[in-house]
Structure formats: structure tokens, C-alpha cells
């Protein structure tokens with residue numbers, strides 16, 4: 001091949017590439033009329049001037065972390081100052097189920113850090129653990145030396161020391177923070193929390209009435225043990241929303257017609273969680289990389305939240321009721337003690353189980369008809385553990401545990417914002433025994 005033909009060919013290819021790029025650009029322009037191209041990241045150098053510190057209820061509508069808390073802050077010379085104290089915490093996952101975990105400010109997980117784009121923030125981290133630690137700010141644009149990876153970006157914070165992290169938020173969205181030193185141990189013990197950054201000026205058509213924050217997590221706490229086991233790789237037995245396992249989770253209370261946002265973050269060690277909402281569809285509107293253009297938001301009833309990610313969904317709560325919201329992996333809506341017992345489906349154990357208990361105290365087999373009946377038997381379980389499933393509901397036993405909560409939508413809410421109790425269904429709208437007349441009318445033979 002001559003050099004001239006080579007040149008011609010390269011020129012042709014280059015031309016095709018240019019045309020392609022132009023087409024892509026024009027398509028992007030159509031898809032994103034706001035002109036969003038590449039929002040600049042940032043890793044230091046002269047910082048963009050911070051905006052005046054934004055105030056809740058004046059500049060933004062605060063979020064709510066059901067079962068958790070929002071970190072307090074104060075303003076010092078135009079900077080929002082936060083203080084996280086990493087320490088051992090006696091944490092209650094659900095009534096009668098506690099463990100000594102690691103958390104921040106007496107909480108597991110740590111409080112949600114909430115701020116507004118343009119806010120300058122200073123976060124002091126005090127280490128009251130027995131081990132060195134760091135904090136990484138997942139998804140946040142900040143100077144490299146503030147990124148918190150132990151050994152890489154800073155030396156670890158020794159027990160007793162207090163470090164200062166500082167940056168200006170240059171983006172909005174849903175992010176997370178967590179230990180980035182001996183992650184396997186420290187994250188399994190609970191050292192994590194959520195970060196919410198509101199836009200400085202939220203467009204009117206993106207504003208919501210309720211803004212919930214939920215961190216998904218998984219733990220191994222051997223029944224009777226007093227601490228989580230960070231060595232577990234596969235068999236997690238406590239699946240949590242904001243570190244609470246059902247029936248310990250706190251419901252999401254909404255008024256009929258509310259525009260609702262749910263920010264889900266996942267820092268589970270080994271699992272992704274498909275979170276399913278009953279009664280509605282929602283739109284996936286954002287990830288930890290930012291908000292999706294309207295044309296890229298898609299309707300779903302289940303959103304997969306990969307570990308190390310956030311997914312934000314929005315919907316209009318226009319259907320009153322008690323709607324379940326849970327991980328759709330069935331082993332993630334159970335609590336402890338469910339996974340190492342023999343499969344007894346269809347086997348009538350008769351007296352066998354009682355006899356086995358003489359030899360192996362506490363011996364327990366799966367019920368002949370599954371786990372559901374076991375939950376309600378009030379069987380003897382080791383101290384400091386919770387049955388596999390359940391809590392009493394308005395009709396019967398709710399045979400779920402773990403990563404399960406309830407979205408309670410009501411026309412009228414208690415003035416004090418408390419739990420409105422169980423939903424009262426309009427007459428004739430609850431599934432119940434079919435009458436003989438109904439069966440005869442519809443030609444159903446049973």
C-alpha cells in the first residue's frame with residue numbers, strides 16, 4: 001500500500017469520526033436542553049469562592065432519615081462546622097436485638113450530613129476507637145488530600161486524635177461517607193453514613209414535599225453474640241435500612257398527593273439490593289454521579305442499588321394505604337437463624353423435634369409448611385437475637401424481617417407527625433373469604 005493511499009484512508013476515517021462526533025454532540029444537545037456537558041470535577045488548587053451558608057427551611061427543605069438522624073452543625077466565619085466522633089456504640093437493630101458496633105456520635109450508622117451546593121464545610125473527625133481510622137467522602141469532589149483513603153491520601157487518624165477535613169461543595173446530590181482504613185472490619189462494624197447536598201436553587205418542578213434518606217446495610221451477628229462478625233463473606237443475617245431490621249425499621253409517613261423522594265445508598269459488604277415499592281411506580285432520577293436529565297429518567301417499581309452506589313427515586317404518593325417497601329431478595333427480608341437449618345418442607349416432624357431437643361438443647365427445624373408458622377410460635381430463641389421474621393400486623397402476622405419497611409400514605413396525618421397507625425381500608429376493598437354466592441355466581445368449583 002502506498003503512503004498516499006494510507007494518508008487518504010486516514011483522512012477518510014478522520015472525517016467519519018468528526019461527523020460522528022458532531023452527530024453525538026447534536027444528539028446530546030437535544031437530549032439535555034440545559035446544556036449539561038461535562039460538569040467539571042475538582043481536586044484542589046485555588047477553590048471557588050463559597051456561597052453564604054444555606055439555612056434549612058429558608059434555602060432548602062431538610063431531608064428525613066427514618067430511624068436515624070441528621071448531623072448538627074454550626075457556622076463559624078462563614079463555614080459550616082461538623083464534628084464526627086468515631087466510637088463503639090451499643091446499637092439496637094430491633095426491639096430485643098442489640099450489638100456493640102462502631103458508629104459516629106453515638107449512632108449506627110452515623111448521622112446524615114446535609115448541606116447545600118456552595119456551602120464551605122469543615123468536618124472534624126475524632127477517633128475514640130481502639131484502632132486507627134479515616135473517613136472517605138464517597139462521590140464528593142474535593143481536594144485529593146481530603147479524600148480519606150488511609151495511606152494514600154493521609155495518614156490514618158490514631159486513637160485519641162482529631163483530624164480536620166475541609167472543602168466547598170461544588171455539586172448537589174446523594175452521597176455517602178465511610179471509613180477507608182481496614183474497610184472490611186470497620187465498615188462491617190458500622191462506620192458509615194449518608195451525605196445529602198441540595199442544589200443552591202432547586203428548580204420548582206424538581207422540588208418535593210418529603211425527602212427520605214435510607215442507607216442499606218448487611219451484618220453478620222451470630223445469635224447470642226454481642227458484636228458483628230466482620231469476617232463473614234456470604235451469610236449475612238441482619239439486613240438493614242438505616243441500621244434497623246424490621247420490625248425495628250421506621251415507616252415513611254406521607255400525605256396523599258405528596259411528591260416524595262427516596263435517596264437510597266448501599267454500603268453492604270457483598271450485596272446489591274433490588275428495592276421494591278408496592279402500590280406505585282417511581283422514576284429513577286439520580287445516582288451518586290448526579291441528577292439524570294428528564295429524558296433519561298425511567299419508570300420502575302424496583303430499583304437495584306449496587307453496593308458503593310446511591311440511587312434516588314421520586315413518585316407522587318397519590319394512593320393512600322400501607323405500602324410495603326423492601327429488598328426483593330427473599331433472604332434479605334429475614335432476620336437471624338434462617339439459613340442453616342434443615343429443609344423440612346412437606347415433612348411432618350411429629351415428636352422428632354421435641355426429642356432432638358433433649359439431645360441438642362434449642363434444636364429447631366424448619367416448619368413443615370415453611371418458616372411463616374415458626375415466626376408466630378413464640379419459640380425459645382437465644383438471648384439477644386430476633387426470630388427470622390415478623391411482627392404482628394393489622395390482620396395477621398407479617399412474615400418478613402430485615403430490609404423491610406412501610407410507606408404509610410394518609411389523607412390526614414397526626415398533627416405531631418407521629419406514626420398514623422394501620423391503614424383503615426374502605427369497606428369491600430380487603431381480600432377475604434369468598435362467599436358461596438360469589439363462587440356460585442362465577443362458576444368456581446372448590
Ligand SMILES: [Cu+2]
Pocket residue numbers: 239271272273274327328329332403
Ligand atoms: Cu437485598
